[in-house]
Amino acid sequence: xxxxxxxxxxQTPAVVLLLIWMLVPLSLTLYFSFIRYVxxxxxxxEWTTPSFSNWRGFGNYEFVLNSxxxxxxxxxxxxxxxxxxxxxxxxxxxxxxxxNRAFPGQGIVRVLLISPFFVMPAxxxxxWINMILDPVLGLQGLAVNGINDLIASLQGAPGIGWFFSLWxxxxxISFRATQTSAYAVIIMVTWQWTPFAVLIFMxxxxxxxxxxxxxxxxxxxGALSQFRFLTLPHLARPIAIVVMIQAIFHLxxxxxxxxxxxxNGNKNLPYLIGEFANNNIGAASATGIFAVILAxxxxxxxxxxxxxxxxx
Amino acid sequence: MGRIVLENxxxxxxxxxxxxxxxxxxxxxxxxVFVGPSGCGKSTLLRLIAGLEETTSGKIQIxxxxxxxxxxxxxxxxxVFQSYALYPHMTVRKNIxxxxxxxxxxxxEIDKKVxxxxxxxxxxxxxxxxxxxxxxxxxxxxxxxxxxxxxPAAFLFDEPLSNLDAALRVGMRLxxxxxxxxxxxxxxxxxxxxxxxxxxxxxxxxxxxxxxEQVGSPLDLYHTPRNVFVAGFIGSPKMNIIDGPEAEKLxxxxxxxxxxxxxxxxxxxxxxxRVGVAEHLGSDTFIHVHDTGLADMITVxxxxxxxVTHGDDIYLTPQMDKLHKFGADGLRMA
Numbered sequence: 001x002x003x004x005x006x007x008x009x010x011q012t013p014a015v016v017l018l019l020i021w022m023l024v025p026l027s028l029t030l031y032f033s034f035i036r037y038v039x040x041x042x043x044x045x046e047w048t049t050p051s052f053s054n055w056r057g058f059g060n061y062e063f064v065l066n067s068x069x070x071x072x073x074x075x076x077x078x079x080x081x082x083x084x085x086x087x088x089x090x091x092x093x094x095x096x097x098x099x100n101r102a103f104p105g106q107g108i109v110r111v112l113l114i115s116p117f118f119v120m121p122a123x124x125x126x127x128w129i130n131m132i133l134d135p136v137l138g139l140q141g142l143a144v145n146g147i148n149d150l151i152a153s154l155q156g157a158p159g160i161g162w163f164f165s166l167w168x169x170x171x172x173i174s175f176r177a178t179q180t181s182a183y184a185v186i187i188m189v190t191w192q193w194t195p196f197a198v199l200i201f202m203x204x205x206x207x208x209x210x211x212x213x214x215x216x217x218x219x220x221x222g223a224l225s226q227f228r229f230l231t232l233p234h235l236a237r238p239i240a241i242v243v244m245i246q247a248i249f250h251l252x253x254x255x256x257x258x259x260x261x262x263x264n265g266n267k268n269l270p271y272l273i274g275e276f277a278n279n280n281i282g283a284a285s286a287t288g289i290f291a292v293i294l295a296x297x298x299x300x301x302x303x304x305x306x307x308x309x310x311x312x
Numbered sequence: 313m314g315r316i317v318l319e320n321x322x323x324x325x326x327x328x329x330x331x332x333x334x335x336x337x338x339x340x341x342x343x344x345v346f347v348g349p350s351g352c353g354k355s356t357l358l359r360l361i362a363g364l365e366e367t368t369s370g371k372i373q374i375x376x377x378x379x380x381x382x383x384x385x386x387x388x389x390x391x392v393f394q395s396y397a398l399y400p401h402m403t404v405r406k407n408i409x410x411x412x413x414x415x416x417x418x419x420x421e422i423d424k425k426v427x428x429x430x431x432x433x434x435x436x437x438x439x440x441x442x443x444x445x446x447x448x449x450x451x452x453x454x455x456x457x458x459x460x461x462x463x464p465a466a467f468l469f470d471e472p473l474s475n476l477d478a479a480l481r482v483g484m485r486l487x488x489x490x491x492x493x494x495x496x497x498x499x500x501x502x503x504x505x506x507x508x509x510x511x512x513x514x515x516x517x518x519x520x521x522x523x524x525e526q527v528g529s530p531l532d533l534y535h536t537p538r539n540v541f542v543a544g545f546i547g548s549p550k551m552n553i554i555d556g557p558e559a560e561k562l563x564x565x566x567x568x569x570x571x572x573x574x575x576x577x578x579x580x581x582x583x584x585x586r587v588g589v590a591e592h593l594g595s596d597t598f599i600h601v602h603d604t605g606l607a608d609m610i611t612v613x614x615x616x617x618x619x620v621t622h623g624d625d626i627y628l629t630p631q632m633d634k635l636h637k638f639g640a641d642g643l644r645m646a
Contacts, residue, residue: 214364215397219411219458220385229410233401 033060033285040279050281060286064276069267070287074294077268080186081250081298085243087190092197092242093235097227099198100205110202117195125259128188135172144172178265185256185266193249197242204238205231240306247302251295269294314375314388314465314498315340316361321370323356323522330356331522333370338466338500338515343492346502347509347545348519354502355470357519361500362391362468374465390459391468394475396451398443398458404430405439408457415462429457432491449480456491466498473508485511506546510534518542540642543568549598549611551636558606564637564645569630571598571613578620581627585610587620601626 036047036054047054064070099109119127132139147170154164175184208231216226252270257263263271269291276284316338323331330353338344346354359365361372363384372380379387390411398407406413408429412422430436433453443451452472459467469488473481489512492499503509509516510530518525518533518541526538530546537543543551553568575581576599585604590597597617601610612628620626637645 209395209397211393211395211397212399215391215393215458216399216410217364218362218384218389218391219462220414221410225414229402230399233399236401 029285029288031285032281033289034058035282036060037281037285038279039281056282060282061289064283064286064290067283069272069275070290073267073269073272074290076182076266077251077294078298080182080189080253080268081247083186084189084193084250085246085302087186088194088197088246089239089242091190091194092201093232093239095194095198096201096205097231100202113198114195116192117199119192121192122255122259124188124192125185125256128191129175129184129260133173133175133184133187135174141172144170176261176264178261181257181261181264181266184260185253188256188260189250189253193246196246200238200242201235204235208234236306240303243302243306244299247298248295251291251298315373316466316498316500317371317373318361319371319373321357321360321372322368323353323360323365324368329368329522331360334522334524336517336524336527338498340498341496343489343499343501343512343514344517345509345513345515346500346517346519347504347506348525349545350504351521352519353522354504354519356522358391358468358470358500358502362389363387364391388462388465389468390462390464390466391470392452392455392459392472394471396443396455396475398451398454400443403440403442404435404446404454404457407443407454408435408461411458411462425461426457429460432460432494433457433487448476449484452476452484453487456488460491460495464497466500469499469501471502471504473503474505481508488512507548510546516546518545536644537568537636538644540566540568540638543636543638543644549613552607552610553638554606556606559637562635562637565640565642566638568636568638569634571611572615573631573634574610574612575629575631576612576614576618577627577629578618578624579627581629583610583628585626585628587622587624587626589622590618590620592617599626601628604628 032050034056035050035052036044036056036059037050038047041047095113099106099113103109116124130138135141135144151164151167151170155161157164173180175181212230213226216230221229251268253268254270254274257266257268257271258274260266263275267275269287273284273287273291276287318334318336320333320335321331322329322333334357346357348354356365360367363379363382367380370380371378374382374387374389399410402410405426408426409422412425417425426439427436430439433456435450435453435457438446438450438454443454446454452475455472472488473484476484485508488499488501492512501508501512513530515527516530516533517527520541526533526542533542533546537546537551540553544553547570549571551568551570552574553566555566559565559567583604583606585601588600588602588609590599594617595615597614599612599614599618599620601612602608604610610628639645
């Protein structure tokens with residue numbers, strides 16, 4: 001065994017660094033979640049320094065569970081992550097299959113397709129909510145106005161006017177309103193992350209065995225059958241990778257939610273943590289632990305589902 | 313039924329014509345082998361028949377009907393690929409059933425046919441495994457099974473054995489030949505290995521640069537090669553081909569004699585040479601003879617054994633009745 005000593009020794013710095021990197025924040029979070037720890041409290045100034053004498057047991061967890069936003073935040077986190085995953089995977093597969101053939105301007109199209117991924121999340125959110133989704137000044141407002149004007153002008157037209165006078169005015173959707181702000185976040189993040197899915201699926205498609213496809217052609221498989229029985233199973237693993245990576249990223253969405261509605265009607269767990277962390281570090285830490293648990297449940301659930309449906 | 317006729321078929325990739333106008337008929341139930349060195353267009357020809365490549369001009373008939381514009385799936389042909397082209401995420405059962413499933417066949421019928429094919433090919437124990445868990449030979453059998461269940465008009469094999477090791481190759485060769493005897497379906501088989509061609513074929517088509525050099529039964533090709541290329545390509549070890557004065561004496565540009573049609577003596581004979589390498593196979597001995605003044609090296613084959621070692625003098629006498637004479641154009645002289 002002594003000949004293993006040198007390799008072990010050489011690995012030690014990396015392992016120790018990783019342990020510190022992971023364990024210190026996690027154990028600090030755990031520690032804070034079990035004590036009373038606030039940033040500012042004039043009546044009980046001793047709570048402003050973390051210490052075991054402020055032990056609260058599961059009190060912070062109880063407090064978080066009973067707070068009115070907690071269940072909503074979990075629901076909303078799942079809605080946002082689930083919708084984004086669903087949309088990016090479907091769009092990603094379709095676009096990847098579409099551009100995985102030779103056509104003029106292929107290089108430019110590919111670069112353009114990837115470019116949303118290089119936009120910073122906060123910039124992305126500002127662009128979308130102000131320039132595209134805004135009900136008055138954004139593209140949405142302009143489009144809605146245009147449609148309304150068109151209908152109004154057609155209502156006076158002879159012959160078909162009666163038909164268009166039955167149409168109501170189209171009302172623009174306010175994406176800052178509480179119910180719809182989650183959809184705004186879903187739309188903008190889907191736009192930003194579809195290129196990531198396309199990129200991964202495209203590389204995978206390029207490694208698809210062409211002789212298998214020829215065999216399938218001879219076996220009488222049409223384009224749809226080839227997609228269903230060859231391409232989709234071939235993409236099962238990259239889809240799993242895309243889903244995993246995106247689930248990790250989107251469970252911690254923050255910037256978009258902050259910019260779209262400042263959390264009005266649209267909170268997820270990280271945003272809730274942020275709100276607690278304005279003062280109550282204990283509750284924020286407890287929420288953080290809940291977030292870790294949620295992330296693990298989501299990951300296990302998603303992987304099982306993908307494994308079953310695609311790997312056959 | 314599976315009579316396949318090619319009329320004036322050509323194929324070009326861009327400006328490069330890889331198959332010049334070519335005519336060929338393969339009879340129903342025949343085992344035809346396309347053989348030639350790599351890059352001779354034999355695989356392209358097979359893919360033209362399968363419909364995986366479009367013919368540039370000319371006609372392909374299958375069973376008397378023009379199939380030139382018929383899509384590959386409607387030609388009623390089944391193909392076995394060099395890389396097996398199995399569907400990696402499906403079990404053996406699903407792989408074999410795939411063409412039937414695509415034909416929307418009844419599930420009970422599919423099961424029956426898959427079981428039948430599995431029995432013929434000794435795959436019954438492997439039906440629930442995935443291709444990745446099988447050996448090369450088993451994978452090749454699955455690919456053949458997938459072809460059999462369709463009951464095609466003809467089977468197309470594209471170098472199916474070249475990914476197998478030598479021992480397995482001999483075994484699979486026999487299995488495919490037996491399969492042909494049992495099914496009596498037309499088979500077209502592409503290989504670069506003349507041993508496979510000689511052992512399996514009813515009809516060999518020798519190709520070079522897209523041109524058909526000769527069509528005939530294995531023994532036709534062996535006994536009366538039409539030109540120098542076929543003479544050198546068919547037979548193992550290769551025929552010895554000699555140019556120069558010795559050939560001119562017989563009124564030919566070059567003469568050829570097979571290693572096994574040469575008498576060898578350590579004392580007397582027509583040509584004297586020096587033993588280079590002697591390969592003792594037990595049943596036969598191949599001797600590579602140098603310094604004959606005829607060619608760089610002459611190979612001779614002796615049944616049984618002969619006591620010679622490197623550097624010994626040796627005398628060779630070709631059997632005159634089995635000598636092949638070729639003219640200046642490379643063609644056989646009557």
